[in-house]
Amino acid sequence: MAKPFKSTRRGITGALEPGEARLLGALLDDVVSMLEPETAPSEDPLAALVGMSDADAAATAPDDSAVHRLLPDAVRGDDDEALAFRRLTERSLREQKIGALRGSALLIESNPMTLNHDQARLLAQALNDVRLVLADRLSIESEEDAERLHEIADSKDVENVESYLALVYNFITWLQESLVQALLKASKLQR
Amino acid sequence: MTVGFATGTDTQEAVRTAGNTDLDQPWVVVVWNDPVNLMSYVSYVFQNYFGYSEAKARSLMLEVHEEGRSAVASGTREKVEQDTVALHSYGLWATFEKAGSE
Numbered sequence: 356m357a358k359p360f361k362s363t364r365r366g367i368t369g370a371l372e373p374g375e376a377r378l379l380g381a382l383l384d385d386v387v388s389m390l391e392p393e394t395a396p397s398e399d400p401l402a403a404l405v406g407m408s409d410a411d412a413a414a415t416a417p418d419d420s421a422v423h424r425l426l427p428d429a430v431r432g433d434d435d436e437a438l439a440f441r442r443l444t445e446r447s448l449r450e451q452k453i454g455a456l457r458g459s460a461l462l463i464e465s466n467p468m469t470l471n472h473d474q475a476r477l478l479a480q481a482l483n484d485v486r487l488v489l490a491d492r493l494s495i496e497s498e499e500d501a502e503r504l505h506e507i508a509d510s511k512d513v514e515n516v517e518s519y520l521a522l523v524y525n526f527i528t529w530l531q532e533s534l535v536q537a538l539l540k541a542s543k544l545q546r
Numbered sequence: 547m548t549v550g551f552a553t554g555t556d557t558q559e560a561v562r563t564a565g566n567t568d569l570d571q572p573w574v575v576v577v578w579n580d581p582v583n584l585m586s587y588v589s590y591v592f593q594n595y596f597g598y599s600e601a602k603a604r605s606l607m608l609e610v611h612e613e614g615r616s617a618v619a620s621g622t623r624e625k626v627e628q629d630t631v632a633l634h635s636y637g638l639w640a641t642f643e644k645a646g647s648e
Contacts, residue, residue, distance in 0.1 A: 424554070424639075429630045430635045431576075431641045444631050476594065483587060483637035490582040501548045501581045529585070534549025535586045542593060 357526075358467075359533035360475075362541040367475040369534065370467035378523065379530075382485045383460040389422055389454045389488065390456075414442050421491035425452065425484055455480045463545040475538050482531040493517065547585045573626040574617040576648075577610050578639040585611060591636045592618065595629075612620045620645060 360369035371379065402533070415438065417423045426445055428437035457483035462474055470478065493499050506520040577588070586609055592603035596619055609616035619629050626642040633640035 371580075406618055417575070417608065423636070427634060427639055427641075429634070429641055433613055440627070444627075448634055455635075479590070483583065484573065487582055487637055495581050498548065498581045528548070528550060532586060535550070535584060535590050537645055539586065539590055539593075539600075 357530060360530075360537040362537040362544070365469055365471045366441055367472075367537045367541060369470070369530075369537075371463060371530075373466070375526070376463050377528070378459050379463055379485075382489075382523070382527075383456045383481060386425075386468070386481075386484050386488055387453050387456045389419065390425065390453050392446060392449055395460055414438070414445055416441065421488045424487050424522050436527065452480075452484060456484065472538070472541060474543075475534060479534050479538060480532060482527055482534065486524065486531065489520060489527065493520055493524060494500075496522075547579060547583050547588055550584045550586055555597055561600060566613050569628075572645055573623045573642055574628045574645045575619045575622060575626045575633065576615050576643060577606075577618050577633065578641070579610050580639050588638065591633070591638060595632055595636065608620045609639070617645075617648075 357375050358370045360367055398512060416428065416434075417426060426441070426448055428434075429438040429440045429444070455477045458474075459478045462468060462470065462478055490501075493500075493504065495504065505525060506523040507518050508525055510522065513519045513522055588607045588610065589600070589603045592598050592606055595601060596603075598606070606616050606618050610618075619626065621629075623642075630640045630642045
């Protein structure tokens with residue numbers, strides 16, 4: 356079992372078992388592939404320069420509910436306004452998230468990990484995105500749904516794909532919670 | 547939001563502070579409750595991104611959790627647009643709107 360993250364004088368430390376690191380690495384890759392834009396940058400040189408593609412101008416809200424949760428509407432109750440904003444900002448948000456996910460995949464290759472604050476923050480963001488995707492696949496829509504899944508904490512409880520996913524979700528939740536506690540402790544010491 | 551079960555958090559003891567947001571500003575950033583994001587993580591994001599104190603971050607986090615939404619920052623339209631995208635990069639469910647539209 357992984358060791359919880361700790362705030363130390365050298366930085367934030369943590370250690371995953373090899374199997375846990377492989378699993379988490381695969382999940383980080385999965386989320387990257389969900390977020391990768393489907394189209395190449397625009398052939399219009401000026402648009403390409405600012406990272407716009409012809410598809411950005413025609414972007415629509417994502418069909419996959421998990422991708423929609425990763426890239427949510429920034430305006431509520433006004434679809435036109437939300438879409439106009441999405442066309443201006445979605446590509447850079449996708450790229451930012453992909454950067455955090457890929458960076459985290461590299462960080463977890465070290466065992467044990469010793470992270471500075473920025474690296475730990477990046478990993479916390481990436482773990483959060485993985486949890487958002489798993490939660491969507493597990494149809495966690497209310498706090499009661501989340502509570503129910505908390506009970507699956509051991510491989511003995513796994514009976515099917517859903518309970519396996521729940522076990523993975525609970526593990527990543529535990530990992531993120533310990534990382535955030537270490538981050539909060541480290542920021543408190545800095546003040 | 548959800549409570550991480552790895553380590554104990556004593557969020558129940560937080561004291562609500564008055565006057566979290568300056569509603570003289572024309573636009574606000576709203577964070578919505580969801581069952582996935584950890585309470586500790588949401589507090590951390592409010593401290594780290596907005597530079598809020600631990601107490602202010604916690605009281606805004608609890609407002610999101612209990613009321614379903616909270617206006618967590620305000621300013622010009624340009625600023626709240628930027629804040630909203632930044633919160634999306636952290637995975638928070640955020641929107642922006644004109645102040646007082648709720």
